[in-house]
């Protein structure tokens with residue numbers, strides 16, 4: 001049985017997530033002055049996506065492509081088989097997918113959204129409705145791009161920031177059945193379930209719930225698609241929180257989940273490596289339907305837009321997702337940070353999920369109306385006073401409706417991603433310290449407005465500006481309190 005850091009108790013009773021890895025390659029970091037950070041914010045349109053890493057101290061933008069790779073992955077990259085067609089690296093990738101995810105047919109894609117493009121291209125038509133537990137930005141963008149729309153069918157508890165519900169990512173089964181009856185199965189190309197539901201705070205679904213979704217999908221003859229980008233972490237939380245699976249191995253839990261889906265796709269940038277993705281199924285007919293789209297959009301069928309080195313790293317990474325001591329590292333650090341902030345009364349999404357710590361900007365910045373993007377402002381303010389780059393997950397990340405009207409997000413969150421095995425505990429303590437200061441000075445934060453708004457996925461490259469001089473005032477207060485400290 002593999003070890004898990006969560007099982008290691010400290011004699012002094014402290015609850016400390018212990019790292020079960022050692023660091024063998026390091027990258028130097030810089031913490032630039034607060035004056036430079038303010039300049040950098042202005043240059044990047046107060047959008048943390050547009051910051052340069054030379055101005056970032058701790059990069060908590062995302063775990064996508066930023067999880068630390070293992071020595072075995074790096075080693076495998078050196079053994080890759082360079083070939084346009086028929087590469088043995090792809091054969092190893094197929095084998096890993098079959099052994100870990102239990103799916104025989106694999107289509108390689110260059111990243112998760114490429115899988116979403118292929119699946120939407122094949123199945124979504126004008127007027128299609130795709131029910132899902134919750135949207136992910138790129139999944140929704142592709143579905144709408146092909147003329148469909150989405151329906152989000154979570155239980156109300158999912159929107160409660162401070163909650164003890166273990167499975168906030170569960171699909172509301174009554175709503176799902178009502179949705180199918182309302183639109184008719186013929187208009188529903190697939191039901192989408194997202195593991196560790198990203199945009200509501202990295203919250204998992206239970207296998208009991210997935211079985212319920214499967215039963216409805218089968219009853220009405222609708223395909224069930226699983227977004228498995230954060231599958232390992234969802235499986236880990238199933239093991240922690242679902243009675244039936246407490247004694248099961250990660251391998252069994254993962255296969256139980258993927259076995260309930262007709263089609264599984266993933267961003268390997270999150271699941272198992274730093275690049276790449278895949279679509280897999282056991283259904284030959286579905287495979288044949290999707291197959292011609294790969295050479296059209298991605299590349300030949302044995303590389304799909306990836307380098308063979310990346311393919312090797314994905315294959316090894318897939319096996320590593322079965323190792324509890326590896327997969328629990330990021331959730332354990334997240335739990336540590338969430339509990340630390342929560343104990344100080346700073347509102348964060350609970351129970352602790354995966355991917356990152358999600359801070360509730362809506363309530364912290366309740367003085368900022370949603371039309372002035374409280375989560376965007378909070379993300380910019382936190383970078384300004386700490387050099388830590390998080391990501392806005394609120395209304396800036398939403399897309400306008402078909403008439404061009406602003407749509408406001410259900411939650412205004414600042415996500416502080418904690419990629420696997422990247423940060424140390426003292427760095428997490430620094431985040432806690434600076435967040436506490438910002439919380440105490442939250443009234444100084446003001447709103448933002450767009451000065452440049454791209455038509456699609458505006459949060460990536462959009463430019464904003466503060467509505468007044470709040471950023472300068474924040475700098476002034478920081479210098480009063482911290483003196484010469486960066």
Ligand SMILES: Cc1ncc(COP(=O)(O)O)c(C=O)c1O
Nearest residue numbers: 064111112113136198229267269
């Ligand atoms: C749940 C989920 N699905 C899909 C994607 C898209 O993957 P990629 O960034 O590799 O295109 C992401 C990326 O963060 C994700 O979190």
